[in-house]
Amino acid sequence: MLDFMKHIAFKAGELSLAAAREPDSLTVEFKGEKDLVTAVDRKIEVFLTEEILKKYPGHTIVGEEYGTKTADEGCRWVIDPIDGTVSYVHGLPGYSISLAYQEQGVTRAGVVYGPLLGQMFSAEHGKGASMNRNRLQVSSRKKLRESVLATGFACLRAGAEDNNLKHFNKIVPRLRDVRRMGSAALDLAYVAAGKLDGFWELCLSEYDVAAGVILVKEAGGCVCDFGGKDNFPQQGIIGANPFLVEKIRSMLQHQ
Template structure:
């Protein structure tokens, strides 16, 4: 199954790049005023769903664009283009993310950034890789030495409880922040040590399922903001493990303030 996943991820990347070559012709629709969906999202997801159904007809699938496809003990979770805004603006920071669950536990995950030529993969209990080479989280131990990633899906969706208060507090405590626009890539960057941590609100399962496994298999830790193992809905905190407690504490201090 791992080799099958690798092969369809590589081909899905080719589909995305073909769509990108005709960027000026690709139809762009709006899920909301700020949330975009393109023909490329649909084309990549249709390719992946078709391949999975052909190979594993009894497996369930949940896709960002096509929704739920019922099945048995295995479930495939697909985000065809994570970072659609980057795609539309001809920026390289978008990815395809696919995870595989067995009886509710994620056992395989892959994130492909086709413009950058980078395929991150992980298998439960067998580590994480980038283009076939083993990867590991960073060894930084202090927030002040750390570079973190974050995102603003909550702002794009005009939610009252959003990331801005957290950002204003955290940015003063660290070396720097990077904003790539794809949570799947952010998590993969934590896994390979390019980022020391990542936090965001209001992400969906297809945004994070593959990336979470990749971080964990690279030696990192993923939780909700409070550090809970199960994770509260819509809170994602991923780090190299060494800064996890400190970053969790900073996030919770903001969350506990009156009005936040």
């Protein structure tokens, strides 16, 4: 299963790179005032869907661009063809191909691939996480002032009044630094790799985080919503090493 997922994620990444080499063909549309989509997003989702259904014709697929193709609800794929479309359109490396496979509501495997970075993150339930075959482990930092966190602003793109700016202004002065990759899937992958110590964000969808969540958990990290429960990403999402998750949550909880 995991080899198949990595194979089609790599092929999808090749499609994204080929299209980016012909920028005149990179047409951009708007799903909202700021929410971009390209023909490449749609092309990759079609490719991934076709490849999955060839191998697993009875499975359900949930994708960002074309919604849900329902078959066997017990076996379910959650895919984001390009997580970080703004980065992709602007020629920046912070975008990824994200795939998660679930059985009976439990994510069994996940892959996040950064084509411009050449980084293939993967995880399997109970078997750990890796990047390009190197085993991953979340960081062991215990103090926020020594930590680098990542976040994003999907809430602003969605026009949410209850947005991340108030959290950002409260948390950032307590940190060593903050990073903004542009892809929640990559942010979570870097938490899993110990390159980032934590991540938080609002207004995300399941396809943004499903693969990243299993990466963090299999690398020894914790994932929860802003209330410390499992209602993520609907109630916000936090992914971090075990020492920091409660410290981050406490700052997000009390506003």
